[in-house]
Amino acid sequence: MNSSTDVRGDHGNDRSSDEYAGFDELPAVEKARPDESPGAPRFEGDVSALPDRACWALQNLLTRRYVSGDRAPQLWAWVTEYQDALRVRLSELDLRLRIVDEVEVAFVEQAGYDSRWGRKILKRETINTYDAILALHLAKYMRASRDEHVIITTEEIHELFAGVTNTIDRDLALFDKRIGRAIDKLEEMDFLRKHRDDPDTFTVSPVISAVMTASVITDLQRQFEQFIGSGDPGDDVVDSPLPADGAGGDRNSGDAEAEGDEW
Known part of the structure; x- marks a missing residue:
C-alpha cells in the first residue's frame, strides 16, 4: 500500500509540473451578464x-x-x-x-424650454378644483404627520373643506357630491387607498409625498387662496402639476380637457 501511494504521488507531481504549466498565464474569461445586454428580439425588427x-x-x-x-x-x-x-x-x-x-x-x-421644434410627450393631468384642493390638504396632512401610514376618514376629509363650505359652497348636498367626486379622483390617482373592511376609511398613500413637492404645494396653496377669494363654486376643470396617466401630445387644440384655469 505504501509503495502504491508513493507512485501516485510521483505521477501527480509530474502532471502538475508539465501538463498544467502556464495555466496562470492564460487570460481570464469574464462571465457574460445577460441582464446588461439585449436578449432575443421581442418582435420582428427589434433593434433595441x-x-x-x-x-x-x-x-x-x-x-x-x-x-x-x-x-x-x-x-x-x-x-x-x-x-x-x-x-x-x-x-x-x-x-x-x-x-x-x-x-x-x-x-x-x-422638461420645459423654448423651442418651436420641441413637443410635449406627456399629457397633463386634468382635475376639478375640488380634486386639487383635496390633494393640497392631503399633502399638508401627510407632511404634518410623522407616521408613514396616515389614516383619514370620509368625515375628516369633509372637515378639510370647512373653509370652502363657509364662504363659497352653501348648497350642502352639491357640496357633498363634489367632495365625493374628489375622493374618487384621488383614489384613481392612488393618493387615497380605501380600506376593504371600512369604505369610509382611507390610507393616505406615500405616493403623495413624492409627487407633491414643496414647490407644487406652494403653487396649489396660492391658487387655493385665489379660489377662496373669488367666490367661484369650483366646477372648473383645471390642469395640475401632478404626474399624468400615460403619454400624449400637446394639449393646444382647444379640447375640453385643457380648458379652465391652470393650477
Whole structure:
C-alpha cells in the first residue's frame, strides 16, 4: 500500500509540473451578464440597444403616472437598476426621471424650454378644483404627520373643506357630491387607498409625498387662496402639476380637457 501511494504521488507531481504549466498565464474569461445586454428580439425588427427589463421599465414610466415599489416591486427594481440608461432615453424626449428612494416612487416629468421644434410627450393631468384642493390638504396632512401610514376618514376629509363650505359652497348636498367626486379622483390617482373592511376609511398613500413637492404645494396653496377669494363654486376643470396617466401630445387644440384655469 505504501509503495502504491508513493507512485501516485510521483505521477501527480509530474502532471502538475508539465501538463498544467502556464495555466496562470492564460487570460481570464469574464462571465457574460445577460441582464446588461439585449436578449432575443421581442418582435420582428427589434433593434433595441437596451435589455428587455430596461425597455419594459421605460414603457411603464411613459404610460403610468408613477412606478411604486409597494405596488409594482419588480418594475421598481428595474427602474432603479437601469436608471442611468433610462435617464438618457427620457432626456431624448425632453423628459426627466424622478426617483424618490424614501418612498420608492419613480415618475417622469416634462422638461420645459423654448423651442418651436420641441413637443410635449406627456399629457397633463386634468382635475376639478375640488380634486386639487383635496390633494393640497392631503399633502399638508401627510407632511404634518410623522407616521408613514396616515389614516383619514370620509368625515375628516369633509372637515378639510370647512373653509370652502363657509364662504363659497352653501348648497350642502352639491357640496357633498363634489367632495365625493374628489375622493374618487384621488383614489384613481392612488393618493387615497380605501380600506376593504371600512369604505369610509382611507390610507393616505406615500405616493403623495413624492409627487407633491414643496414647490407644487406652494403653487396649489396660492391658487387655493385665489379660489377662496373669488367666490367661484369650483366646477372648473383645471390642469395640475401632478404626474399624468400615460403619454400624449400637446394639449393646444382647444379640447375640453385643457380648458379652465391652470393650477
